[in-house]
Amino acid sequence: MHGELKLTAEQDAKLDQLEQAFAVRRRIREAELRSANAELAAAIQVRHEYSPEVQASVERFHHAMGELQKETIVHVLEMRRVLTPEQARKFDARVAEALTEPTP
Numbered sequence: 001m002h003g004e005l006k007l008t009a010e011q012d013a014k015l016d017q018l019e020q021a022f023a024v025r026r027r028i029r030e031a032e033l034r035s036a037n038a039e040l041a042a043a044i045q046v047r048h049e050y051s052p053e054v055q056a057s058v059e060r061f062h063h064a065m066g067e068l069q070k071e072t073i074v075h076v077l078e079m080r081r082v083l084t085p086e087q088a089r090k091f092d093a094r095v096a097e098a099l100t101e102p103t104p
Contacts (some may be wrong), residue, residue, distance in 0.1 A: 005087045007087070011087075015079055018050070022072075025075075029071060033061060033068070036057060039060065043056075044056045
């Protein structure tokens with residue numbers, strides 16, 4: 001995507017900084033997802049039913065997933081602010097494609 005947008009060196013550097021910061025936030029959210037899944041597995045093993053503990057673990061996972069999605073959207077919008085209007089139009093088209101692609 002970077003090559004397709006014909007970024008300047010300054011834009012490339014700014015986007016790299018944004019990518020590095022997002023990578024840290026993404027790793028934190030992914031760790032929360034793994035932790036919630038482990039908690040869910042343990043809760044299922046205790047009673048083998050949809051117990052309050054299982055429900056709480058599911059809700060914790062959904063919360064972490066929602067936070068990751070929010071972080072991702074904020075990141076995409078931060079990247080967009082670095083672009084020129086023409087670059088932003090191309091970027092927007094790619095984002096829309098990615099969000100509407102059918103799942104295999």
